[in-house]
Amino acid sequence: MRRGIAATALVATLALAATACGGDSGSGKADGPTTITWWDTSNATNEAPTYRALVKEFEAANKGVKVTYVNVPFDQAQNKFDTAAGAKGAPDVLRSEVGWTPAFAKKGYFLPLDGTEALKDKAQFEPNLLKQAQFDGKTYGVPLVTDTLAFVYNKAIFAKAGITKAPATWGELKSDAAAVKSKAKVDGYWASTAGYYAQPFLYGEGTDTVDLAHKKVTIAGAPAVKGLETWKGLFSGPGLHKPDTTADAYAHQQDAFVNGKVASIIQGPWEITNFYKGSAFKDKKNLGIATVPAGSAGKAGAPTGGHNLAVYAGSDKAHQAASLKFLNFMTSAKSQEQIALKNSTLPTRSDAYTPGVTADPGIAGFQKVLSASQPRPELPEYSSLWGPMDTELPKVADGRESLQDGVKALDEAMAKLVPDFTK
Known part of the structure; x- marks a missing residue:
């Protein structure tokens, strides 16, 4: 993307x-x-x-x-x-x-x-x-x-914190972020508030924003809410960067990662050439790339x-x-x-x-x-569902809106985009 x-x-x-x-x-x-x-x-x-x-x-x-x-x-x-x-x-x-x-x-x-x-x-x-x-x-x-999307990380910073491999679960990521903060003195992980970057948390619970087979909006279902709770939990805690909801959030996150000011982010291959331009990855081999962490369903998934x-x-x-x-x-x-x-x-x-x-x-x-x-479902409106997420998730991330209210707003907004789906 x-x-x-x-x-x-x-x-x-x-x-x-x-x-x-x-x-x-x-x-x-x-x-x-x-x-x-x-x-x-x-x-x-x-x-x-x-x-x-x-x-x-x-x-x-x-x-x-x-x-x-x-x-x-x-x-x-x-x-x-x-x-x-x-x-x-x-x-x-x-x-x-x-x-x-x-x-x-x-x-x-x-x-x-x-x-x-x-x-x-x-x-x-x-x-x-x-x-x-x-x-x-x-x-x-x-x-x-x-x-x-993949979990991309700075191998040198992880090694300094005594971490030898990428986290396999979101829980491991929280532990790794704390270790990085304690031993390497930089934040271990910086999460995005954009809707597209929240998809792995839904896939990790075996769900999505919608269920095409049953023509149902599923963003308010228990699995999706669980995934979003995990997502929200990665904005506060030792080594976890606070949510950036400014217009330049993407650039801020990217700049911090490529210059070694944060140890890991979730990102796509469109930034490969820009990774290499940063001071942290003059040695290209320092760039670690791994599958996004898995959710409680034991499954890892990222949007294509x-x-x-x-x-x-x-x-x-x-x-x-x-x-x-x-x-x-x-x-x-x-x-x-x-x-x-x-x-x-x-x-x-x-x-x-x-x-x-x-x-x-x-x-x-x-x-x-x-x-x-x-793969994205064969649904013409599917990509438009990230629009409501881009509106609501930043408010949830920085505390302006509760997760419960945010999910309710998402459910209503998505139902309007796919009117022939049930809630």
């Missing part, structure tokens, strides 16, 4: 309007190449150059196709595409966050990809990641990059994020055919290897984890925890 990127200038907005042309993005002449438009939502500074280079490679190998590349800020792309598709003028290809994929598929904006060139290598992709690209039994995206490449259903046949060829190229083992090597992101297919890719300890570490990642 990438964090939002700053808003673009007016010129970028005008560029989007000019390139959001879907099936009308013609070649200029009947016998010329087919020109498709791709909206990429990757970080414009750290990641986009890799994708631009791959576009050039694709064009060199496919003379009949040209690609108009547009980098769209992640935090704007969902609404922009929704508006453009509703007006029948969306780009031919979208880098779609996994949570957007079923939502846009439900609206009929994405082309089903089963049996097409885009999914020619379907057997190479991780099954759980393909599941996240599905809606109503059909596949609407090809997984490009993936991510999950990432991005798919999807094709606009409103494009004409020629542009769809060119787009399918483009998807196959961009998600090939060779392309994914190149993306991983340049951007330190996780591939979605097993054959892209080459020795060169896994030589990065960050990627190798996150690859090992992917087995604990939980």
Whole structure:
């Protein structure tokens, strides 16, 4: 799950309007190449150059196709595409966050990809990641990059506190945090108040915000409440950092971790390159990565994020055919290897984890925890359920609201987002 990127200038907005042309993005002449438009939502500074280079490679190998590349800020792309598709003028290809994929598929904006060139290598992709690209039994995206949350820690600080391995349970984490504070004189753990980062506490109790099979909102159920009680308990105590509910909380936590001011956090692989920029991880091998601790159900689980490449259903046949060829190229083992090597992101297919890719300890570490990642349910509204959590959990964390009142508010808010579910 990438964090939002700053808003673009007016010129970028005008560029989007000019390139959001879907099936009308013609070649200029009947016998010329087919020109498709791709909206990429990757970080414009750290990641986009890799994708631009791959576009050039694709064009060199496919003379009949040209690609108009547009980098769209992640935090704007969902609404922009929704508006453009509703007006029948969306780009031919979208880098779609996994949570957007079923939502846009439900609206009929994405082309089903089963049996097409885009999914020619379907057997190479991780099954759980393909599941996240599905809606109503059909596949609407090809997984490009993936991510999950892991317990990341400073090995040197843990060693100074006499700790030789990552905690397996949340209870062990509390004990480790106290030991770190006592012996290493820094906080042992800094928890996030954001809803996405609370998911492991629900999974650890064998539950979730909703039960799709029974169409029920489960956030107020006993297992979920137990998980949130554990979550709340990690904001106070020896070695546990107090809740940060400021607008810059994410940056504060990240800065403290990469510079050795806190020993551990829960974080995703999108921060791998930034970890290495901090003083604590000049030696990359000092970065410890482990599966998130387990809850009382004896199970550890973390949410799965990432991005798919999807094709606009409103494009004409020629542009769809060119787009399918483009998807196959961009998600090939060779392309994914190149993306991983340049951007330190996780591939979605097993054959892209080459020795060169896994030589990065960050990627190798996150690859090992992917087995604990939980695919999102095939529910278009699922990602929107984190919105109420982002509103209520900070108030619960810093004591402005009781957990009981917070859960009640979450139950009511989530029920409105999935009105056909029972409570």
